[in-house]
Amino acid sequence: MPRFRVASVAALAFAIAPDAALAATPQIDTGDTAWMLVSTALVLLMTIPGLGLFYAGMVRKKNVLATLIQSFAICCIVSLVWMVAGYSLAFGTGTPWIGDFSRVMLHGIADHFHHGVDDAFVLGAGSSNPTVMTIPESVYMMFQMTFAIITPALIAGSFAERMKFSALCVFTVLWSLLVYAPVAHWVWSPIGWVGGFGAVDFAGGTVVHINSGIAGLVTALVIGKRNGYKQDDLSPFNLTYAIIGAALLWVGWFGFNAGSAGGANGRAGMAMLTTQVAAAAGGLAWMIAEWIHSRKPTALGIISGAVAGLVAITPAAGFVLPGAAVLIGLIAGGICFWASVILKHRLGYDDSLDAFGVHGVGGITGALLTGLFAYGPLSATDANPSGTVGSLVQFVRQAEAVGITIVWSVVVTYLLLKAIDLTIGLRVSREAELEGLDMVLHGERIN
């Protein structure tokens, strides 16, 4: 069920009957709108500066600016790509497979304005399953834009320190349109086919984290290892940055998850609570695992674990109770530790900053556990009185959604990377990599 299915038109009419006139013109809720405005800003905080600093702190000094710029540039690029076509392809009504071109260049986004007041808009209008919103379309579109921004920015962790900036820019445009927008439509549009068979993703475990994590793994494999991998000192430049970045991610995640309730309501409150305890559990799980494994609980470890917990609770945040959230955080912290610290080195791929190890693996863990732990009343509506209930059946639906996302992300990401490699080239030269991307690509350096 898509997260914004507040109520169907018919159910809303029933709920506020007998005033049928009101039901016909659903109203903006100022409280909901205020919270969604705040949430949108919080999600943007996750990318610039949160993810930027998180990643920049983990690369070497000669690549710090290049890494920070990647997040910033992706923000600029996707903002416009989303405006031009991404939003329309993802959330235009269209078919179960893809949206339409009705909102290209945000055409018609001011149609709801009457005397300067914005009417609520209907997501999936004209389809068999319209969803009435209590916020303006501009806010909904902008909130979704921040998700579209952070997703390709997450991938950048896998190819840090070696990708050409031009390749990154082209990849971001194409990946946003060909991978992100379709998957967002499948999962979150009221008529999307993945949501249609009952798979749920509250705030982007599948759309954002699995999608980006898998794309990250593919990119790491296609682009190859960094020069000096397992030989030279590739240790982080400044973990203080990484800690600040992770802390900003944590704070911003409240907008990500509690904002995905679509309004200021009990579900948003519960999502905020589950987010907090899952992040805490994830941080402690990684810390303890590392303490046992290598005898020291590191700063990088505890922040990585907290991010793993945040990732894993993302699909579940509005579906599970706090106890289950702690369990999800603990499991994700442990599994992501294993994936990033042990599995990666055993398999030998160079996912520089563990985009796959944390986001891919954490997202899969969270998406599957959502199917087991979902507590019905949290998502119940008049149209669906029992809500999404944890069960083996739901677990299988989740697994199907995970599988579909993985296949699409692997195939299209791979083709895109190969096409870019054959045309403008994907990777900087060996000399450029040794000198550092800051100076070679951007003509700047930190002292």
Next chain:
Amino acid sequence: MKLVTAIIKPFKLDDVREALTPLGVQGLTVTEIRGFGRQKGQTEIYRGAEYHVSFLPKVKIEIAVSEAIVDEVVETILSAAHTGKIGDGKIFVSPLDRVIRIRTRETGEGAL
């Protein structure tokens, strides 16, 4: 006159300075340096990846002293900079031919 050069762990600097003051050591030059000895650096682990750090941060102290107190100075540094763990550092004692105080042009032990 001798030049005593001691490579020590950075956090031992204050201990060494406090121990030397009562001996009548007049001046002391401190430099932050990096290097390695028999230990050949150390290994750090980030997310499971081991990185070998060849050059470890150390502090170099240089002290010009008269022959009369050189043994006492060396012994004091040995005690104050000692932790018993690997990487405590080294002391080099070398002859010092001339010392000149720039302000007064004094030379020899009078300039120390």
